[in-house]
Every structure is written in structure tokens, then in C-alpha cells.
Amino acid sequence: MLPSLKPIPMKEKVSVLFVEYGRLDVIDGAFVVVDKNGVRTHIPVGSVGCLMLEPGTRVSHAAVTLAARVGCLLVWVGEAGVRLYASGQPGGARADRLLYQAKLALDDTARLQVVRKMYELRFKEKPPAKRSVAQLRGIEGARVRKMYEMLARQYKVKWTRRNYDHTSWGSGDGPNRCLSSATACLYGICEAAILAAGYAPAVGFIHTGKPQSFVYDIADIFKFDTVVPVAFRVAAKDPYDPEREVRLACRDVFRQTKILKRIIPTIEEVLAAGGMERPKGHQEAVSPAIPNKEQVGDVGHRG
Numbered sequence: 001m002l003p004s005l006k007p008i009p010m011k012e013k014v015s016v017l018f019v020e021y022g023r024l025d026v027i028d029g030a031f032v033v034v035d036k037n038g039v040r041t042h043i044p045v046g047s048v049g050c051l052m053l054e055p056g057t058r059v060s061h062a063a064v065t066l067a068a069r070v071g072c073l074l075v076w077v078g079e080a081g082v083r084l085y086a087s088g089q090p091g092g093a094r095a096d097r098l099l100y101q102a103k104l105a106l107d108d109t110a111r112l113q114v115v116r117k118m119y120e121l122r123f124k125e126k127p128p129a130k131r132s133v134a135q136l137r138g139i140e141g142a143r144v145r146k147m148y149e150m151l152a153r154q155y156k157v158k159w160t161r162r163n164y165d166h167t168s169w170g171s172g173d174g175p176n177r178c179l180s181s182a183t184a185c186l187y188g189i190c191e192a193a194i195l196a197a198g199y200a201p202a203v204g205f206i207h208t209g210k211p212q213s214f215v216y217d218i219a220d221i222f223k224f225d226t227v228v229p230v231a232f233r234v235a236a237k238d239p240y241d242p243e244r245e246v247r248l249a250c251r252d253v254f255r256q257t258k259i260l261k262r263i264i265p266t267i268e269e270v271l272a273a274g275g276m277e278r279p280k281g282h283q284e285a286v287s288p289a290i291p292n293k294e295q296v297g298d299v300g301h302r303g
Contacts, residue, residue: 068088185254
């Protein structure tokens, strides 16, 4: 008998892979992509943080089951990986952490402290004192626009402003398309990390009202240290297939910066800035009838 499958920690995984025009299946015990000619390409799904499934992809029940069991997030995306249609959920299975996150988000003082910590980590300096979340968001927006302009000058890219239409991918200019592709890669691995840590992607602090609000919050901390310079560098070359070039470059920079080792500790550091204790279980709560098995993966993964 083979040992049962267990997810490995996020910090030890490969960041993200894109799949298109193939069928994901489990054949002879292996997770494979089968193309229209029947050629199998093996994917080590247990060591991948996130699989981005583009148009032309079909997934078998066995493939979804195996991906969930080993903690690989499946994300169904549109052309060039920039439209999110749906995502699997191999994590987030920690009610205590979900309640802790919600408690911080609902308390105005704690939320402000979390936002200030995000600002500090992103810009490497403490934010101005006595500013509301809305004021910090305005300061952040102004600084981000300046950083875009600075990178455009550095890489000699023609830049007007961040402008794109998510319903019409081809309408954007080269730099904006590269940025959209790059941030989509970052969003994928950040969502996988948030779920692996046992938190909810939708409960944000700066961003609100979106299914990925907390994903945007966390991704913004790393964006200008990783994918944004990559996007401008690729845009400066004006390649034939900029989306593919951006993905390959992002995968390289994720490995070089060891981002998968940093995301979950950063999430914990940001939430700890709220200064609240984790909520304790109710005294009348019923404990598990079947204790959870000890596993080697992250706390949010289902056993």
C-alpha cells in the first residue's frame, strides 16, 4: 500500500504554471496534460502552488480531487490569464483564522493598524501619522503612479497611465498588457498562499467588495519588488508574444526572490499589527469526533 498523499508547505513549491488546450487528468497515477494528439505531459502537481487554466482546458474529476488533496490551487482564467472565472479551494479550512481575520477587518482601529503595516512593508517607511484608511489609500495611489512613471523612464517605455479594459484584452497598449499579465501571476500565488494559511481571499483591509480583496492587499506589498519591473522590462523589448515572455520572466523572479517563502510570514506579520488576540473557541463548542491527522503541509490545507 502506498502512503496517503499530503500537501507540502507553500514555501517549498514551484510558484505557478499555465495550461491551455489540453485535458488535465490522472492516468496511471500521474497528473498529466493530454493534448489533442494524445501526448501526455506530466505535471508534478504536488510541488506546484497554483495552476492557471486558460481557455481550451478540460479537467477530470480525478485531476481536481488530486489537486485538492495535495494543496494545488486550480484557477480558471481567460485569455492571457487576466480574467478570473473561478478557483478551486485546497485551503482556507481554518475557522479560527477566518474569525480572526474578520475580527480585525470589522474593528476600525485594528483595520487602520493593519493598513499602516501594509503601507510600511510596501514602501519601506512608516506612513504619516494620524491618517485615515482613505487618506492612506490616496497617498498610496499617488506614490504608485510616480513609481510607474519612474520605471517607464528607466526602461524607456512610452507610458501614459494604468489603463485597461478587462472585457477587451486587445484594446490595451503593450505596457498595460504586460502589467496585467504580470499581476495575474502574482495574484494566483498570493491567493494560493492565503488559502494555505487558512484565511479568506475576500476579506480585505485596503481593498473591499471583491472576491479577491485580500489577495490584492497582499500582492501589492510584493508587486514593485517583483512583477512590475519585469512587466516594464518585457514591454521595452516589444516581443511578438509579450504575455508568454512576462509569464516566464515572472516565474524566474518568483524563484530568485523566494517569494513563496515570504508570503505567509508576511500575512501573519500584517495581521499581527492589528494588536488583537485570536478568538478562542466557545466553551459549549463540540470538539471533533474524529481528530485531524497530523500533516506536513500548511495549516489551511484540508487533510
